[in-house]
Amino acid sequence: MSTALVVEDSPTMRQLIVFALRRIRGLEVLEADDGVDALRKLAASKLDIILTDINMPIMDGLKLVKRVRSDEALKGIPIIIITTEGAEEDRQRALALGANAYITKPIQAPQVIAKVKELLKIA
Amino acid sequence: MSKADDKPDDKGNIPELDLVESKREFIETFFKRGAEFTEELMRENEKLRFRVVQLEEERRLLAASASAPTPTAGAGALRELVARIEQLEAEREGLMSRFAGVERMNHDIYERYHDIERENNNLANLYVASFQLHSTMELRELTQIILEILLNFVGAKTFAIQLVDDDHGKLRTLAAEGVARDRVPQGPVGEGRVGEVIKSGHHYIDGERLRARADLAHLDRPVIVVPLKIRDRVVGVVIIWDLLSQKTALADVDYELFNLLAAHAASALQGAWLAAELKGRAPHLWAAADQV
Secondary structure (H helix, E strand, C coil), X not given: CXXXXXECCCHHHHHHHHHHHCCCCCEEEXXXXXXXXXXXXXXXXXXXXXXXXXXXXXXXXXXHXXXXXXXXXXXXXXXXXXXXXXXHHHHHHHHHHCCCEEEECCCCHHHHHHHHHHHHCCC | CCHHHXXXXXXCCCCCCCHHHHHHHHHXXXXXXXXXXHHHHHHHHHHHHXXXXXXXXXXXXXXXXXXXXXXXXXXXXXXXXXXXXXXXXXXXXXHHHHHHHHHHHHHHHHHHXXXXXXXXXXXXXXXXXXXXXXCXXXXXXXXXXXXXXXXXXXCEEEEEEEEEECCCCEEEEXXXXXXXXXXXCCCECCCHHHHHXXXXXXXXXXXXXXXXXXXXXXXXXXXXXXXXXXXXXXXXXXXXXXXXXXXXXXXXXHHHHHHHXXXXXXXXXXXXXXXXXXXXXXXXXXXXXXXX
């Protein structure tokens, strides 16, 4: 059993991502409103993958990536960025900070599912 | 000497015989004939030897052919082999044909799987959008949900929601994204492309400009206008001027989302206005809208 954390300030978008992830058998999904909420959830639960938006209040997705990568206990968790920012420099910046994948909105559920499975190494 | 020579002469005398000569001739003839006979025997012997050799060779060949398949048996085996090859060829053809059939079926299943996946994805989008549109009676929250659907689900970059102000005969901007709300043109109802959509109740999509992705910054020239309707009455519009750079074309689900917004967003907005009025927080529709 693996656990994913969806970090997204838009309830609409969050529901869509959660909806997609629930199709992966054996994957539990937790939700967070922003980066700070995500760090709280990371401290409280053992998480296997993070899917995060970039533009969020309080703490954005890129800061969250930095924090996770600089934390000895969390740095191995795969991170997928899901964002409206489609510019190549945004992608490069996120990947340079340590994100494992970068998906632009509007999302296609099969693409998100495939990437999560790939990073969690599940069939 | 012939016997005629031994005849008695006229006087009855028998001629004197040369016995030595006769013996010699006899012996010579005898030996000559013996030699001839011997030679003949030798030739015959030679012929027989040759024949024996021939027979021995034939016997050897027969023995060899007896131990090996006979020419008749070989032809039979060959026929069997040819028949087997033909049978195997036919089996191979059959298997190839079945294999091609299975491949076609696989391809069809793969296509259908992707169709179903796409359909599933579309339905998920529509379900979540619909669920969210009816999840609140708060006008501000509802407006935010409509903006999020347009941004995250459709991939709109610059867009606005406008409502028809029947009292003043003009459009009023409820919310905007990618452009300041006060910059959005709020012309009289019935003017321009937006006016046509309000009159007709049908979407307007400028496919050519969307494909070319050119000239999308002009606020007086929207690329998509979606009417928001309660039954047949248009109460507002969603106006889109530009899409996110990664959104290169509209998909089937986008048209479905426009239909969903057209039908559900207006009634949800109407419900939110009524709720606000009932709570006394907004005595008038536009007061509620202005609070967004």
